[in-house]
Amino acid sequence: MPGRTRRKRIVLGHLPLPERRFVADALRTETVGGVVLLAAAVIALVWANTPWKGTYEAVRDVHFGVAALDLDLSVAHWTSDGLLAIFFFVAGAELKRELVVGELRHPGTAALPVLAAISGMAIPALVYGxxxxxxxxxWNGWAVPMATDIAFALGVLAVIDTHLPSALRAFLLTLAVVDDLGAIVVIAVFYTSTINLAALIGAVLGLGLFFHLHDRRQVHGWYWYLPLALVIWGLTHASGVHATVAGVAMGLLLRVAEDGEQGRRPAEWISHLVRPVSAGVAVPLFALFAAGVSVSGDSLSNVLTEPEPLGVALGLAVGKVLGVLGGSYLAVRFTRARLGRDLAWADLLAVSMLAGIGFTVSLLIxxxxxxxxxxxxxxxAAVLLGSLASALLACLMLRLRNNKYRRLYEEENRDENADGIPDIYQRPDPASSRDRGRSPDGNRDRHGRGRGGSAGPGASGN
Incomplete structure (x- = not known):
């Protein structure tokens, strides 16, 4: 109607209860994995800068596999092409869930994290250039500083013991998921030089069979899908497309609609099962054999004086902050979004600094x-230096605001009646009911659950 004022949508307010449970489960595993990742990176750096450096390089360069299938690869190659496919599989499953039943299905709530993620990829590439x-x-390395490493960022949060509010953690997770999608598109489009058409067609047919069994026939049993996934991965590798693309493609094909027989969403359940393998094994092993660089005065000097390394380091430490914070501001300035009442722009600045930790995918690219x-x-070395600078700046900002975060954390988790439902979801507060107790499909019960009371959001989708 003419003259009618449209209500602004609150973003980064209290998450709906089902969404909060899903995010908490995902981030709990990623936080543990982040600590393991930090340990693996430190071990790699120490190992590569001791008299046993030759042993590190010898182990990293050991080849094994089936040569007839073009799979006689080094240990480092197996971790980057093989194990990281598991990482991208989880990323694809999380993105599918967010697009179908999560916060990204609503244009109003999706605007801020999506614009922040897109800007957070474009500005670092521009700074590099x-x-x-x-x-x-x-311009060769323009894509290196584009990515955000959620596991490394959460590992940093765990080490400094900060109580980052769940809304900001969810924002960081969404940023990383969109970044991962952007990274896989960049890898597929810009880092594929030759194509084996027969192998590529075989991989596509394998994905079609995966979709038919999983979505159309709803066949259960890992023993059907694991061999098929290995065949799809092998054909993708043989096609000339980076093999991690197979992982994200299979993740995006997972069904999100509630399983009538099992009563759960396969994309959520499968990512829940696979995430510990990804965060606790695949990514740390990749870091172990990718982060082992020689650290010396000359190597650090090269990062600060050579054009490409300096572009990468500044792209992460400066470009990410400008991109994520700038994209967030544009989303709030030009859409109906506004920040939750408990957060300020300083909080988004801190998260933007965390987003500059681009470790895993940056090393891969x-x-x-x-x-x-x-x-x-x-x-x-530039990736390590840029990520370290981002981590230190983020730690400083987060520690300065940690008293506030601790208060918000305690409020979010207070459960005085011990019924398992945080009190904030039971307050009769009309002004905030929309962003506290509503599930993504708009249905509520007195506990803030969607109809059916499932652990996931109440909407269904494919």
Missing amino acids: LVATGMGGT GELAYPDPADQEQIK
Whole structure:
């Protein structure tokens, strides 16, 4: 109606209870995995900078596999092409869930994290390009500083013992998921040089069979899907497309609609089962054999003086902050979104700094963008330096605001009647009921659950 004022949608307020439970489960595993990832990175750095460096390189370069299938790969290659496919499978499943029944299905709530993620990928690439080409370098590594490493960021949060509110943790998770999708698109489009058409067609047919069994026939049993997944992965690798693309493709094909027989959403349940393998095994092992770079005065000097490494480091430490914070501001300024009453722009600044930790996927893209081992060493050092700078700046900001976060954390988790439902979801507060007790499908009960009381959101979808 003419003259009618449209109500602004609150973003980064209290999560709906089912969404909060899902996010808490995901981040609990990622936090543990982040600590393991930090440990693996430290071990790799120490190992590669001791007299046993030759042993590290020997183990990393050991080849094994089936040569007839073009799968005689080094240990480092197996971790980047093989184990990281598990990581991207979980990312694909999480993205599918968010798009179908999660917060990303609502344009109003999706605007802020999506714009922040897109801007958080574009601005670091632009910063890299301006720095590298301005110093006489190339655009080769433009995609390296685009990614956010959610596990590493959560590991940092665990180490400094900060009580980041659940809404900000969910925002960080969404940023990372969208970043992962962007990274896999970049890898598929820009880092595929030759295509084996027969193998690619075989991989697509395998994905079609995966979809038919899982979604149309609703066949249960891991013994059907694990062999099929290995065949799809092998054909994707043989096709010339980076094999991690197979992981995200299978994740996106998972069914999100509630399973009538099991009473749960397969995408949620499968990602719940696979996430510990991804966060606790796949990603740390990749870090162990990717982060082992020589740290010396010369290597650090090269990062600060050579165009491409400096572009990567500044893209992460500066570009990510400008991109994520700028995208968030644009979303609030030009859409009907507004921040939750408990948060301020300083909080988004801290999360933007955390987003500059681009460890895992940045290392992967660095290996693809710079095939020469000497160039890879410099780029890896730049990724480590840029991620470390982002982590330190984020830690400083988060510690300054941790008293506030502790108060919000205690309020979010207070359960005085000990019924298992936090009190904030039972307050008769009309002004905040929309962002406290409503499930993504708009249905509520007195506990803030969607109809059916499931642990996941109450809407169904494919």
